[in-house]
Amino acid sequence: MRLSEYPRGGKFGTFGGRYVPEILMPALEALEEAYLSLRDDPGFREELARYLRDYAGRPTPLYFARNLTAHAGGAKIYLKREDLLHGGAHKLNNALGQALLAVRMGKRRLIAETGAGQHGTATAIAGAVVGLEVEIYMGALDAERQRMNLFRMELLGAKVHLVDSGTKTLKDAINEALRDWAANVRDTHYLIGSVVGPHPYPMMVRDFQSVIGREVREQVLAAEGRLPDLLVACVGGGSNAMGTFYPFADDEGVALLGAEGGGDGERHAASLARGSVGVLHGMRTYLLQDEWGQIAETYSIAPGLDYPAVGPEHALYRELGRAEYVAVTDTEALSAFHLLARLEGIIPALESAHAVHAAVRRAREMPRDAVVVVTLSGRGDKDLDLAFRAMGNGPRNGFTRHT
């Protein structure tokens, strides 16, 4: 069977599935049914397309990064500018899709988890514009690291719950959102922000994010008259990567490369590059876990990559060798962050900077007529504080002075 035909029976090969408490099973079945019937419904598709175009700002540009290409000295590098989407990241593609679905399902309330605050913000935006109540779960530690994002969600009308259990980060925010959903499943839609969780979420989020790859396909054909040789994206849960990869899944000439959070080398969040198979958050996939199956603490400078699991479709792509996944360290990501700012005048999200690093390294070894597309999943404004602290006086230009 072709790769694009997955999932089958809720599974991506042996990955995926539905490992949740019984109380959520009927809700997942109802969600799958509602999604499958709306997916091909012209009214729903038009409504979503209209929001994506008039409200979110799609299509996003595909930009030929001339200076970055010259710097790498190899393949042509294009940037898919999801950082220009309303809200500052690709997250809104999925949030709008699911929010509209929730309205059609008669739900009155959205809940969501957030790590960096990007998905929480996107959900708050989507909830505001379609008229649904929004409550966000955010790890207390993440909230401390991302105070402005917390404030932004509040401004958009969302109630934010700080999660003090476990490691107080994204995985615990998901646990708490699942508990909320179990308590309120009748009137609440859980708007999962990545290609993770129980079926149908990995499929549904992938479909909503695939607008990225479909546009890339059209834009790169217009610019180059052929398909790209390599697609690169960062992978936390893996939604911008899967949204980029999926429309090319069956094109064997297009190589796929995912950049995971390599942290400081010792502590990391590279579930595909260095993890093992297990079950968490409703899915069978690659996890970071200890010898007893307890979920390990993860670390990455990019909060959006700081997650101990990954979408099950990526697990399948890894197993089949369809995509390659590499760990990019904090230091490498910071240097790519700085590089893109200076060479192209674009400050990428720290998550996306991981992809930029992996792309530049790979492009260097490719011929000059080869084409690489990097998905710039978000903009870096949210990370200025983090980058400032991490860089100190190092890579700053050292010029600023009083006249």
Place this chain on the structure above:
Amino acid sequence: MGWIQIAEAFSAARSRGEGALVAYLMGGDPDPRRSPEYLLAAAAGGADVLEIGIPFSDPVADGSTIQRAGVRALRAGTTPEAVLGVAAAVRREVNVPLVLMGYYNPILRFGEEEFVAAAAECGVDGLIVPDLPPEETGPLREATERHGLGLVFLVTPETQGDRARRIATSTRGFLYLVSRYGTTGERRGLPPDIMGLIGRFRDVADLPLAVGFGISRPEHVAAVIRAGADGAVVGSRLVREVEAGARPGELEATVRALKAATAL
């Protein structure tokens, strides 16, 4: 031993004119060495079945009391193997059926067949995996059947029609009825529709029906037994005592009061 033993504990209680009391404690809480003393105290207080939790880093079906118990147990170095050791220590002293309750990933990591074989060896009679719906149980169900252990399934207020019947016929030992939406944890009252809920599942289950989640007071126990349940599961209420530093004797008295409420 095995799932037959669990079902028999329910019918033995019934023949005495009582419902069964299923007492839950977290394995390895407060630490693996003292954990068996609390479980034995629960047995001495009259628990008909003991449910032993396996601590997990991400317990999505549990409320804060049992979450904290898991954290205590993990900090005290409790591994799934240590919980099996706790079960074996309890089994050496009493004949009461033992059911392990643990999330799927640690069992998967241990190896499903290996885990079930080791559990059977330790005198465990059944297994509850709250994040493993019947659809995903393949290898674990085969392993439990091979070793005669009961794989206990859950039904909830959301479980209807065919799905309810399918689960009721697949469960072994007893059918676990989750009384409410949400997670485990003490509640002041019972959900208003509890009678109807028990009635709904009474009719589909051939095996005993035990009601849990939020059952925390003797009057809750009495109410669900009178409504037709064969047993009541009490967890967070007991775990809270361990957390508060109660001595095993004090826990025994609490269990005795809950057990007294099972009389019909």
